[in-house]
Amino acid sequence: GESVGLHLPTLSVQEGDNSIINCAYSNSASDYFIWYKQESGKGPQFIIDIRSNMDKRQGQRVTVLLNKTVKHLSLQIAATQPGDSAVYFCAEIPDSGGGADGLTFGKGTHLIIQP
Amino acid sequence: DGGITQSPKYLFRKEGQNVTLSCEQNLNHDAMYWYRQDPGQGLRLIYYSQIVNDFQKGDIAEGYSVSREKKESFPLTVTSAQKNPTAFYLCASSILAGATYEQYFGPGTRLTVT
Numbered sequence: 435g436e437s438v439g440l441h442l443p444t445l446s447v448q449e450g451d452n453s454i455i456n457c458a459y460s461n462s463a464s465d466y467f468i469w470y471k472q473e474s475g476k477g478p479q480f481i482i483d484i485r486s487n488m489d490k491r492q493g494q495r496v497t498v499l500l501n502k503t504v505k506h507l508s509l510q511i512a513a514t515q516p517g518d519s520a521v522y523f524c525a526e527i528p529d530s531g532g533g534a535d536g537l538t539f540g541k542g543t544h545l546i547i548q549p
Numbered sequence: 550d551g552g553i554t555q556s557p558k559y560l561f562r563k564e565g566q567n568v569t570l571s572c573e574q575n576l577n578h579d580a581m582y583w584y585r586q587d588p589g590q591g592l593r594l595i596y597y598s599q600i601v602n603d604f605q606k607g608d609i610a611e612g613y614s615v616s617r618e619k620k621e622s623f624p625l626t627v628t629s630a631q632k633n634p635t636a637f638y639l640c641a642s643s644i645l646a647g648a649t650y651e652q653y654f655g656p657g658t659r660l661t662v663t
Contacts, residue, residue: 479654535597537594
């Protein structure tokens with residue numbers, strides 16, 4: 435089965451509100467996580483990453499939180515804009531092999547921004 | 550202008566034909582990857598290569614083949630043995646050094662087999 439998954443397949447928020455997208459993972463040995471954004475018909479784009487020795491990391495309008503106790507990852511997007519509409523994936527490095535073996539992706543959450 | 554290119558963007562084939570998808574990168578990345586994406590699904594790893602002339606099977610390699618004769622190129626062949634080839638195919642690359650394991654993705658090729 436999937437070692438990385440998302441709680442909600444679709445999330446609808448009002449423009450200007452904050453969004454929180456969740457992700458659960460099952461491999462406690464995973465030590466690196468990435469959030470990607472994928473717009474329709476395009477390849478995924480890197481948003482932010484976090485290592486397992488951190489519990490929070492901030493970027494521009496985005497924050498990733500990692501709770502290793504419950505194996506949960508979240509992406510917070512502040513003041514959502516129409517351009518934030520996309521599918522968001524979390525991905526993990528499933529072992530300590532340095533990522534050379536590829537990432538494990540969850541199914542994704544479709545974020546819809548309502549005007 | 551560095552990046553990953555995939556061609557063509559759309560590809561149509563008849564069942565029973567092999568088809569090769571192109572992936573080129575000028576980022577000087579060591580590793581390259583092929584993923585498959587089905588509607589409403591995440592990405593699944595088909596093949597990956599960490600170095601020229603070497604590659605490994607991913608989670609769903611059956612019915613696919615790859616080659617890595619040059620560092621910048623990693624073509625994927627979808628063979629007639631692949632039972633469900635219609636999908637969106639994504640190529641990625643990464644540098645196997647430093648503090649980040651970020652993979653850079655190309656724009657994808659949508660393959661339709663009828």
